[in-house]
Amino acid sequence: MSGRMTEYHMEELACPKCGHKHMWKKYQRINVTEKQHLKEDILKNRLYAFTCEECSFTAPLTYESLYLDSKKKLTIFMAPVMSAEVDQELARLNRELSGHKRIVDNINDLKEKILISDMQFDDRVIEIIKVMYLGQLKEEMKEDTMLNILFDYYGNDPCFLVFFEKKGVGRMPLNLEYYRGISAQFEKKIRDFSRDDFMKVDMEWARQLMFDKKAADKKRTDKN
Ligand SMILES: [Zn+2]
Known part of the structure; x- marks a missing residue:
C-alpha cells in the first residue's frame, strides 16, 4: 500500500x-x-x-x-x-x-x-454534452472566440462555465434529464470507446466517438 x-x-x-x-x-x-x-x-x-x-x-x-x-x-x-x-x-x-x-x-x-x-457524473458523458452545447453556441462564436468550456457546480446545480475572449465567463446550466438522455443514447458507443487503462477523455475523444457514430449510421442508411 x-x-x-x-x-x-x-x-x-x-x-x-x-x-x-x-x-x-x-x-x-x-x-x-x-x-x-x-x-x-x-x-x-x-x-x-x-x-x-x-x-x-x-x-x-x-x-x-x-x-x-x-x-x-x-x-x-x-x-x-x-x-x-x-x-x-x-x-x-x-x-x-x-x-x-x-x-x-x-x-x-x-x-x-x-x-x-x-457530482457522480461520468466524464465521458460530460465531454459529449460539451460538444453538443458548442453547436448551440454558434451564434455567440461568430462575434467572439470561445477559449474553454469546463464543468462546475454551485451547491447542487451542475453547470458549464464557458470562457469567451471578449465577453468573459458565461454559465450554462446542465439539465439532468438531458444528461440522462445523452448517457442512454451513447451508452454502447461509450463502452466501445473505453478501455480499462489510462484514457484521455476530452472533447477530442468525444468528437471521435460522435463522428464514428455518424459514419456508422450513414453506413446503415446506405445499406437500406
Ligand atoms: Zn518574485
Missing part, C-alpha cells in the same frame, strides 16, 4: 519574475482519501501553484503528478507533456490500480475531473 500514499519532495524554485528563491513541495503522488485537505488545496489553486513571497507573482505549476482517490477508485495522472517515461509509468500504474484512470495535461482539466466525480 505504501505505493499509494501521498509523496512529495522539497525542491528549490527561483521566482521567474524577481529571482527570489523558494523551497516548495513537489507532489509526485496525492492520495486524497489519506489527506483530504489536499483536494481542497488543488481546487482552490493552492497546490499546483506558485506564489512569490517577495513580489507576489503567481503562476500555475504543472508537472507530472498522480491524483488518487482510493475511496472513489479514481486515478488521474497529470502530465504536461507525454514521453516514453510517462508511458512506462502509466503502464506500471495500470497494472497496480483498478477503477477509472484518466490522464490530463493541465490543472484546469484535473480540477474539472475532480468536480465531475464529486
